[in-house]
Amino acid sequence: MNPSHLTGPVLVIGTGLLGASIGLGLRARGIDVVLSDTSPSAQAVAVDIGAGRGLVHSEALEPELIVVAAPPDVTADVVAAALAEYPGAVVVDIASVKAGILARLRRLPGVSAAELSRYVGTHPMAGSERSGPVAARAELFSSTPWVLCPSEESSAAAIKVAHSLAIDLGSVVFRFTPDDHDEAVALVSHLPQIMASLVASRLQDSPAHALSLAGNGLRDVTRIAASNPAMWVQILGANAAKLVEIMRGVRADVNRLISTLEAPTAPGAHLDLARLISEGNAGQTRIPGKHGGPAQAYAWLTILVEDKPGQIARLLTEIGDIGINVEDLRLDHSAGREVGMVELSVVPNKRVALVQELTDRGWKVIL
């Protein structure tokens, strides 16, 4: 492990999943981490798992960095208090919507531009369906994007400390303005969440036998609909201005589609439907591929496997022996049968050879 870019101590305010994981990751690099949470029990759990030591209020703490990992709706006020209480510290927050927090900080009485020079808004895009310090892991941020959103007031020194935090925890650092960040996450994170929830909510009153025909398409589209309402209320509310613009575009498309479906044999109806799907094709190909490189059209194949331990391992081991790298992989389970299907993708010019090799070895390649 490389030496840390921070010297510490680092004060982490808020010891939920993210705060406690930051503590664990920094402790693993030997940094002195001090933990504080309004819930004494959450703080005690975080201390117990080794995320840092508890804050002692009599201590004359002079943190290099304060990480505010509090709930989004109190983040700005906690940042302001931290800037005031620790005049030598850089303060970062990790809330998932950024412009509103900065706007509130600028409005708060007592937060000067000089104080704001020590503040950098950030957004580590790490998994957050679990919650609480018990689920914390030092590796939580490893290889995930961490977006730095400095304001015009942020000093170069403060940005450098925020950057060190992200690098120390193994993240891939991006830099956006707060406004660009909020627009980007509205599109790539909040819109998919809304649409997944809208699809899933249509299933509430459907007959059970209709759902027996559900396949991977529905499962993929609705997977993130299982998200936590309390968390998403804060996120969607905080990014309402960006989202409402996007949703007006969606509404226009939905209205156009409904008109088309109301008269499906009218002139132009087929063209309208083709446009809907084609525009989706065009947008989908813009999503970056593996490792952030350009999207690449991988070739997929589907293999039938028995649903028992070790079968998928055996398949992948044989593919490894053949010497072909699996780029992506998904499992599909069949209604009513004790078999599974493995869908996997490889670079296109390897597909024919792989199908041949697997078939020769007795695997059932379906498609």
Added chain:
Amino acid sequence: MNPSHLTGPVLVIGTGLLGASIGLGLRARGIDVVLSDTSPSAQAVAVDIGAGRGLVHSEALEPELIVVAAPPDVTADVVAAALAEYPGAVVVDIASVKAGILARLRRLPGVSAAELSRYVGTHPMAGSERSGPVAARAELFSSTPWVLCPSEESSAAAIKVAHSLAIDLGSVVFRFTPDDHDEAVALVSHLPQIMASLVASRLQDSPAHALSLAGNGLRDVTRIAASNPAMWVQILGANAAKLVEIMRGVRADVNRLISTLEAPTAPGAHLDLARLISEGNAGQTRIPGKHGGPAQAYAWLTILVEDKPGQIARLLTEIGDIGINVEDLRLDHSAGREVGMVELSVVPNKRVALVQELTDRGWKVIL
């Protein structure tokens, strides 16, 4: 392989991916398969890959079964012609929307109720993103749902032959009325397609740097947006009546959401947003789980692996050694790094033990 339930010969009209795969599957069971396609080259390819022999028009063919695998918009007319030309044969079609085809058959002059007794509409729900006979596989329908949609006119004998076809090809047979079928696929297949396309089409004009933050949520929701416009125009047009009802429900939800987002601090706004996500939660849990059983909440964990051949196989082999069955598995690739993340699910009471065992063996369990 069990002996076939059919005696043959079986005439397959339309030798695209599905028709040619049906031919291959039946040939593998020793059935005499005769192939016909309006495109001589498509028919020749299907013959060459062993899906059956070409139809010779001078031959006095008396098929037991005719499978109409023609494009959806000509299916009813091809079925009517087949019923007229082969008065001893059962005729099935495999188009993905059913009520409109039956309605058109009933309206066509010269199709009597007696003739309709020999017709059974069916829908094999097998992968169809590829097309053409070259991609055909005998196993294409293996373990996938095949929905039989007999009409009131369909005879018990005709239904039995259609059932035999699906069973011969290894499918799991479902039985729906044509109307219930169309309502079900509108909800579980066509709605997700539309919504995936609507999300993806929003990405068309977005700045590339916004898309660099895309994660698995966006990828999952938009995966099926890569579908073929020509195919979907026919499907959506044919199921317009069912879809328009569902899309009106979506529009009402979108309008409600836009009103909420326009005034995110108004009384009740948080409750409205929580309702959106909660209703999605409620619908999502109704999707049947593995093997068509009740949905089960599996426990997920995420493991960091190097992105090189054999790593995932090694991981799964070790999990097999530990003796725990992997229920589902997904890969995630990180922007800018040569590592991947494996997300996998197990029955909940095995999660803690698995995390411990994997950590002991040196794997990086992130979450």
